[in-house]
Amino acid sequence: MSLEITLTVNGKTHTAALEPSTALVDFLRDTLGYKGVKLCCNTGECGACTIIMDGKPVNSCVVLGADAAGADLVTVEGIADGDALHPVQQAFIDTGAVQCGYCTPGFIVSLKALLDRTKNPTAEEVEEAISGNICRCTGYTKIYEAVDLAAKQMS
Amino acid sequence: MAKAEHKVLGTNMPRMGGVERVVGKGIYGIDLNLPDALCGGVLRSAHAHAKIVSIDTSAAKAIPGVHAVVTAADAPDVRYGRSYIDRYILAKDKVRYTGDPVAAVAAENQALVKEALGKIKVTYEPLPVVVDTEEAIKESAPTLHEDMPLPKNLPEGFQVKNVCGYTGVNIGDAEAAMADADVVVDEVYETRMIHPQYLEPRVAAARPEEDGRITVWTNAQAPFPVRTEVASLTGQPLNSVRVLSTDIGGGFGGKGSGVTSSAGLEPICALLAMTAKRPVMIVMDKAEETISTTIRSGAKIWIKSGVKKDGTLVARQGKVLYDAGGYSGFGNQAGGRCTQMVGGWYRLPNIHMDGLTVYTNKQVCGPVRGPGGPQATFAMESHMDSIAAELGMDPIEFRLKNVPAKGDGIVGVPKLRDSSLPETLNTAKEKIGWGKVKLGKNQGIGFATGAWIEGSGPGGGAVVKVNEDGSATVHIGKVDFGTAARFGIPMIVAEELGIPTGDVTVLNVDTDASPWDAGTVGSRSMLVSGNAVKLAAEDAREQILRMAAATLEASPEDLEIVDKQIQVKGAPSRSVSMASVCTAAHNEIGDVIGRGYFDSKASQVHEREQGSSQPFTTHAALVEVDTDTGNVTVLKYVCVHDVGFVVHPRAVEGQIEGAAAMSLGQALCEQVVHDSEGRTLNPTFVDYLMPTINMLPPIETVLVSGYPGAGPYGTKGAGEIGSVPPMACIANAIYNATGVRVRRLPLSPENVLRALREAGK
Numbered sequence: 001m002s003l004e005i006t007l008t009v010n011g012k013t014h015t016a017a018l019e020p021s022t023a024l025v026d027f028l029r030d031t032l033g034y035k036g037v038k039l040c041c042n043t044g045e046c047g048a049c050t051i052i053m054d055g056k057p058v059n060s061c062v063v064l065g066a067d068a069a070g071a072d073l074v075t076v077e078g079i080a081d082g083d084a085l086h087p088v089q090q091a092f093i094d095t096g097a098v099q100c101g102y103c104t105p106g107f108i109v110s111l112k113a114l115l116d117r118t119k120n121p122t123a124e125e126v127e128e129a130i131s132g133n134i135c136r137c138t139g140y141t142k143i144y145e146a147v148d149l150a151a152k153q154m155s
Numbered sequence: 156m157a158k159a160e161h162k163v164l165g166t167n168m169p170r171m172g173g174v175e176r177v178v179g180k181g182i183y184g185i186d187l188n189l190p191d192a193l194c195g196g197v198l199r200s201a202h203a204h205a206k207i208v209s210i211d212t213s214a215a216k217a218i219p220g221v222h223a224v225v226t227a228a229d230a231p232d233v234r235y236g237r238s239y240i241d242r243y244i245l246a247k248d249k250v251r252y253t254g255d256p257v258a259a260v261a262a263e264n265q266a267l268v269k270e271a272l273g274k275i276k277v278t279y280e281p282l283p284v285v286v287d288t289e290e291a292i293k294e295s296a297p298t299l300h301e302d303m304p305l306p307k308n309l310p311e312g313f314q315v316k317n318v319c320g321y322t323g324v325n326i327g328d329a330e331a332a333m334a335d336a337d338v339v340v341d342e343v344y345e346t347r348m349i350h351p352q353y354l355e356p357r358v359a360a361a362r363p364e365e366d367g368r369i370t371v372w373t374n375a376q377a378p379f380p381v382r383t384e385v386a387s388l389t390g391q392p393l394n395s396v397r398v399l400s401t402d403i404g405g406g407f408g409g410k411g412s413g414v415t416s417s418a419g420l421e422p423i424c425a426l427l428a429m430t431a432k433r434p435v436m437i438v439m440d441k442a443e444e445t446i447s448t449t450i451r452s453g454a455k456i457w458i459k460s461g462v463k464k465d466g467t468l469v470a471r472q473g474k475v476l477y478d479a480g481g482y483s484g485f486g487n488q489a490g491g492r493c494t495q496m497v498g499g500w501y502r503l504p505n506i507h508m509d510g511l512t513v514y515t516n517k518q519v520c521g522p523v524r525g526p527g528g529p530q531a532t533f534a535m536e537s538h539m540d541s542i543a544a545e546l547g548m549d550p551i552e553f554r555l556k557n558v559p560a561k562g563d564g565i566v567g568v569p570k571l572r573d574s575s576l577p578e579t580l581n582t583a584k585e586k587i588g589w590g591k592v593k594l595g596k597n598q599g600i601g602f603a604t605g606a607w608i609e610g611s612g613p614g615g616g617a618v619v620k621v622n623e624d625g626s627a628t629v630h631i632g633k634v635d636f637g638t639a640a641r642f643g644i645p646m647i648v649a650e651e652l653g654i655p656t657g658d659v660t661v662l663n664v665d666t667d668a669s670p671w672d673a674g675t676v677g678s679r680s681m682l683v684s685g686n687a688v689k690l691a692a693e694d695a696r697e698q699i700l701r702m703a704a705a706t707l708e709a710s711p712e713d714l715e716i717v718d719k720q721i722q723v724k725g726a727p728s729r730s731v732s733m734a735s736v737c738t739a740a741h742n743e744i745g746d747v748i749g750r751g752y753f754d755s756k757a758s759q760v761h762e763r764e765q766g767s768s769q770p771f772t773t774h775a776a777l778v779e780v781d782t783d784t785g786n787v788t789v790l791k792y793v794c795v796h797d798v799g800f801v802v803h804p805r806a807v808e809g810q811i812e813g814a815a816a817m818s819l820g821q822a823l824c825e826q827v828v829h830d831s832e833g834r835t836l837n838p839t840f841v842d843y844l845m846p847t848i849n850m851l852p853p854i855e856t857v858l859v860s861g862y863p864g865a866g867p868y869g870t871k872g873a874g875e876i877g878s879v880p881p882m883a884c885i886a887n888a889i890y891n892a893t894g895v896r897v898r899r900l901p902l903s904p905e906n907v908l909r910a911l912r913e914a915g916k
Contacts, residue, residue, distance in 0.1 A: 035186045036179015038404070040354045041441045045840035048354050076179035089177035093169050096805030099637025099813065101176030102354045102404025108177060131849045134840075136353060136405050137637050138809050139816030140848045141856075 005069035009034060010078025018065045025049040027065035028075065036076040036105045047133030050106040051075050057113040059132070076105035079112050088112060091150035092143075099137035106133045107143060111150070120155065163650040164868060167805045171641040171661060172402070184358035184374030184401035185438060192360065193222055195427050195437035196268035197420075198258040198275050199447055200250035203286070203481075203516035203833025204297060205279035207248055210258060215271040220263035222431035224271065230426055231390040235419075239319045239483035241303055244388050244422045250279070251299055251481030252518050253833050254447030256419065261427040261435045284833045288455060288476040288513040291317045299481065299514040313511060319479050320487030320512030322494040324566055327505035332470035336461025340542045344456045344534035345899045346882070347826040348478070350445050351523045351817070352845060353636075355404020357444060359420040360436040361428035368395045369429065372436075373421050374403045376410045377674020378664040379632055381421050388422040389429065396425075400664040403636040407817065408522040408676065411449060411485065418448040442838040449521025450827060452478040452486065454493055456534035466548050466556045468503050475510035477520075477527070484519035485526060486512040493527030497535050498566040500576070500606040500771070501557040506566065516833040522676060525607060525875035529818050529882055533900065536603035536883035540890060550602055550887070551584050562766065567608045572766035575797035575862040576604060579773040582857055583795045587775035597780045598790070599892025605772040605879030609865060609872055612677055614755035616670030617687035619648055619695045621747035623740070625719045625733030626658040627695070631684040632672020634664055638874060639680035642806035644688055647867060651692035652699075653716030654733065670752070678872025681802065683753045685867040690751025698747045703736045758865055768862050770871040772796045774815065774880040778888040782916060785908025787823060787889060789850075792881075795857045799864035799871035807873045808856040814877030815854055820846040822885040822902050 006015040009032060018027050023042070028034040028051070037060055038048035044062035051060045052074035079086045085093075088111045092098050097107075107130055114121055114129035121129070126147050135143060175182055212224040227247035234240045246255045260271040283297040290296055292315035299317055306321045313321065333339060360372040369391065375381050382398040385391070398421075403410065420437055428435040439448070454477045461470035475494045479486030494510025512520075520526075543553035558576045559565050580602070584590075587600055594600070618630040627648050635641040645659035662669070672683065700711040703721040707714065707729055715724050722730035740747055777791040794811050801807050817825075824844040828836040837843045863869025882900060889907065890896050897910045 034179070035181025038183075038354070039185060039438075040356065041840035043441075043839050043841050046354060076177075080178055085174070085177065092177050093173040094167075096167060096170070096803075096809050098170060098173050098176045099806075099809055100353075100355070100403060100405045101172070101637065102183060104176050105179045127849050131847050134352075134354065134845055134847060135813075136351070136407065136817060136845070137813045139812035139814075139819075139854050140846075140851055141812045141854045142805065142809050143848065144853045 003066060005066060007068050007071050007073060009073045010075060020066055022065040024060040024063040024065045024068050028060060034075045034077055038102055038105055047106040047110060048103055050109045050133065052109060052113050057110050076109055079108060086112065087150040087153045088115070091146040091153065095142050095146040095149055097138055097142040097146040103133060103135045111147060115154065161650055163646045163656060164802050165804070167803060168646055168656045171645050182402040183355050183404050184372065185355055187358065187360055187372055187401060187436060189360055189362065189434045189436055192434040192436045193261040193263060193431055194265045194268050195259060195261045195424055195435045196272055197256045197423060198272045199443065200246065200253060200255040200257050202250055202279050202281055203253045203284045204282040205250050206282060207246060207250060207257070208278040208280050211276040212258065214274040214276065215260060218267060218271050218274065220267045221260060221271045222433055223261040223427045224258065224275065225426050225430055226258045229430065230388065233388055235384055235388060236483055237485060238487040239303060241300055242482040244419050252516050253835060254518055255481060256423065259423050259427055261431045284516045286515050286517055286829050286831060286833050288478050288515055291513050291515050292511070299516065313509060317514040318511050319483040319514055320490050322491035322510040324495055324498045324506050324508035329470045329472050329505040329507035332505035333461040333472060336469050337464045338545055339459065339461050340538065340545050341459040342538055342541060342898060344458065344537060345453070346530040346533055347453045347900050348517065349451045349821045349825045350827050350843065351407040351409030351451065352843065353405030353407055353409055356441060357410065357418050357420055357439040357448060358437065359424035360434065361425040362434035363428050363432055368397060369425055371396065371398045371421050371425055372401055373398060374401050374410060375421065376403070376406045376634060376676055378634065378666055379671050380674060382666045385422045385425050389425045398666040400634045402663070403634055406636050407524045408526065409449060411521045411676065441840060445827065445838040445843060446835040447518060449484055449519050451523035452480065452489060452520040454478065454530040456497055456531065458497055458534050458538045460538065460542055462542055462546065466546055466553050468501055468557045470505040471498060471503055472507045473497050475508070477510060477512045478517065479512045479514050480517045480519035481514065482519045485522045486520040489520055489522060489526035493531040495566045496528055496531035499535050500559065500565045502559045502563055517829055524814055524817055524878040528607060528875070528879040529821065532603060532605055532879045533882040533886065536880060537886045537896070537898065540887045541896060551580055551589065554580055554604060567610055568767055568769060569763060570766040572768045573862050574771070575859055576771040578859050579771055579795040579797060580604065582859060583773035583775040583793055586793045586795065586855065586857060587777060587791065595779065597782055597892050599778055599888045599890070601776050601884050601886065601888025601891055603774050603880035603883035603887060605774070605876055607678060607770055607872060607876035607879060609682065609769060611759055612679055612755055613673040614753045615672040615683040615687055616750070616752040617684060617691040618670060619688065619691040619749040621652065621695050621699065621737050623734060623738040625654055625737055627652060627654060629659060629661045629688060630669045631661065631688060632664055632669050633675045633680050633684045636675070638675055638810065639685060640675065643681060643802035644684055646802055647685060647688050648692045651689060652696055654719050678874040678876065681866045681870045682872060685870060686753040687751045689867040691749040694751060695747050695749025698744065698749065699733065699736055702740060702743060703731055706731050762865055768799065768864050770796065770798050770864065770876050772876055772880060774884040776884045776888045778885060778892060780889055780892045780907065782893065782911055785904035785911060787885065787902055787907060789819065789852055789885065792852055793855045793857065794877060795859060796876065797859050797862050798873040799862060799866060800869035801858055802868070802870060804858070807858065810873050811856050811877035812854045814875060815881050816846055816851055818878040818881035819851060819885065821900060822882040824901055824903055826901055
């Protein structure tokens with residue numbers, strides 16, 4: 001039995017069918033084609049599939065697609081303004097925080113959600129915002145630096 | 156040697172492919188979109204050790220929408236392996252670890268794959284299980300491989316069972332020197348298995364082509380070895396197999412050097428596609444990966460050293476039991492390296508080491524980030540601190556007394572051209588504030604040094620094609636996952652050709668077109684592809700200058716390329732654009748194709764004759780131990796490294812910091828836990844703890860210079876050495892804070908608290 005839902009992703013409205021058991025990450029990737037949402041642990045632990053759902057960052061692997069009916073979603077594909085990268089995106093490139101880059105969309109979305117909430121986050125707030133995102137390449141040092149650089153450029 | 160001035164090298168250019176990664180383009184293996192592809196899946200053994208009595212696939216094959224069900228019976232009777240050829244792609248007759256692949260299915264969708272896997276009826280006859288290396292070598296232990304002989308080089312006294320590799324180190328007369336020592340320190344250390352846990356799952360896809368060939372897509376680190384093994388294991392001629400690499404979401408050796416040291420996924424996928432006569436794609440589940448793919452093995456290490464009262468090391472003896480898992484995998488290579496590194500990289504005239512690699516009923520050893528090195532160094536550098544404590548010496552002074560100097564030999568290196576080890580020690584001491592910083596209650600500072608010897612290994616080539624607009628396309632056999640291929644390699648081409656880095660495209664590997672290469676392994680991207688690309692770019696530049704010389708009426712030696720203009724040195728107004736020369740080339744040589752290669756054998760001869768410069772490091776940590784809970788907090792962490800000339804500083808720092816973080820994870824919390832029946836108790840990310848940003852402080856990396864290596868411009872490998880010291884470094888800091896030596900990883904609250912309580916603290 002499949003059902004049909006309507007939702008908004010990065011300002012665009014989609015109506016599509018899905019199985020009740022389909023995870024949101026699979027629906028976004030396989031049905032709607034948002035491949036920037038990265039699939040990894042399927043247990044809500046690594047943050048690679050982070051999206052913003054009605055203003056809040058969520059791990060889309062532990063949300064059912066059906067629960068996104070009527071929701072307003074932002075994925076990593078919706079963060080740049082046309083060709084102009086968001087300061088967080090640019091800072092990740094400039095500081096070398098993008099190594100393999102697989103965790104990068106999740107970090108960027110988590111940080112975007114934070115910066116939408118508060119313009120001048122404290123170090124503790126930054127750490128809290130990305131404490132659910134795992135990176136195995138950088139050891140986080142370059143990610144700390146990217147956040148600092150983006151904050152400077154935004155203030 | 157580095158030139159006096161570089162325009163591009165040594166700067167932090169944006170990595171190639173950076174924008175695609177921050178905006179979420181679908182570039183990885185997992186993002187492959189193969190029209191008409193079936194989903195594939197693998198049935199894995201639920202037993203750690205059992206005979207396969209029978210496999211009945213009829214019910215699975217009968218499900219509508221299931222297009223292929225394969226077992227060992229459907230594959231050629233060919234095994235694979237590195238030094239021991241001991242493994243089938245699908246288990247035949249026996250399974251040897253929980254997660255051993257037994258059968259595979261291709262079906263219309265994932266739900267059908269799951270259903271079909273559930274309907275394959277395997278009848279097992281369970282056998283006794285052995286998960287511990289010390290137990291596995293006992294006569295009473297079950298035999299894992301009845302038809303595998305013991306290693307030919309196994310010495311008298313080590314004729315024990317389940318051994319699949321032996322490495323000996325024999326320098327001087329360790330026994331006599333030990334008897335003469337003033338002080339002898341004898342210890343045993345133990346490390347546990349960790350999983351590399353790259354974030355992108357393993358992916359393989361295969362498509363039978365109309366012309367009878369087969370195309371394989373993979374996110375493996377070594378496409379050419381994958382080609383060799385897919386051909387041999389599916390019974391195809393080599394030239395019928397084409398392997399295409401995708402961008403890769405992390406590997407760390409886990410997506411290792413070919414099928415042998417990874418998941419064996421590509422030949423299984425190819426077999427499914429050939430059987431179904433349809434494209435098939437397999438995406439592994441993360442929990443499936445944790446129990447079945449290759450890992451950083453655990454090791455048990457006995458280490459005994461003799462010293463003079465003044466702190467001079469005179470002898471070392473030791474033994475290593477290195478866990479291969481159910482098959483030899485990379486175990487012999489990693490266990491051998493581990494054994495050598497327990498011998499150390501200090502001036503030590505008498506060493507005797509015996510290293511055995513041992514089969515157990517666990518998943519298979521792979522080449523994860525410095526294979527063998529972190530384990531060896533946990534023991535060796537903890538032991539160095541124990542000796543210093545026994546002598547009442549400062550741990551830095553004790554090490555400085557024994558560091559090798561120019562002209563000395565160390566294990567694996569007959570003669571050093573120079574030695575950066577003292578400078579890294581002194582710099583680490585200063586940066587962490589040893590003797591200066593005021594330590595709080597239960598705070599301590601620890602040090603550990605490290606090395607990652609660059610020795611023998613395969614060579615590799617490069618082709619630099621210059622297009623008619625002056626841009627360059629680069630073919631190498633190395634793949635990218637945030638390493639040199641897309642950071643430093645384009646910069647070398649830009650530097651040598653006088654063009655912007657953004658005009659250089661490094662292609663993914665296509666085994667039909669790319670130069671052969673052993674893969675992105677062994678910290679060798681810069682050494683192999685860097686050297687090859689430099690020569691290829693120089694070759695291309697010579698061709699361009701030769702053609703421009705006629706136009707400019709000058710000799711090629713008097714020309715230079717600056718910002719895509721070829722000009723006469725000292726008379727820049729006499730110039731012609733790269734684009735016009737490369738376009739005109741169509742009427743002469745077609746296009747400009749530069750070729751270069753790294754001749755590994757010649758390089759080894761050169762290094763042996765001239766002495767070699769090796770990468771050395773010292774790490775320093777400031778920690779605080781909660782003596783009520785055993786919890787260890789890392790307050791400050793410094794990595795001082797010599798990696799020779801640095802092409803892209805941030806890329807190198809990132810490699811070092813990431814490697815350090817993985818070993819800090821192993822120091823503090825990471826381990827794959829098995830029960831006595833060989834079942835993995837923590838397969839998912841919920842149970843497998845890894846460092847997150849709030850667990851680690853920002854890591855400070857310091858790069859010392861002046862010790863050029865064998866890479867282009869004097870670079871040295873930087874990818875793995877950062878993983879070598881951290882476990883010992885943290886253990887030494889805990890000792891400094893509490894006076895308690897913990898000799899078994901992880902240094903988790905549970906283990907640290909137990910050690911504190913046993914010491915009466």
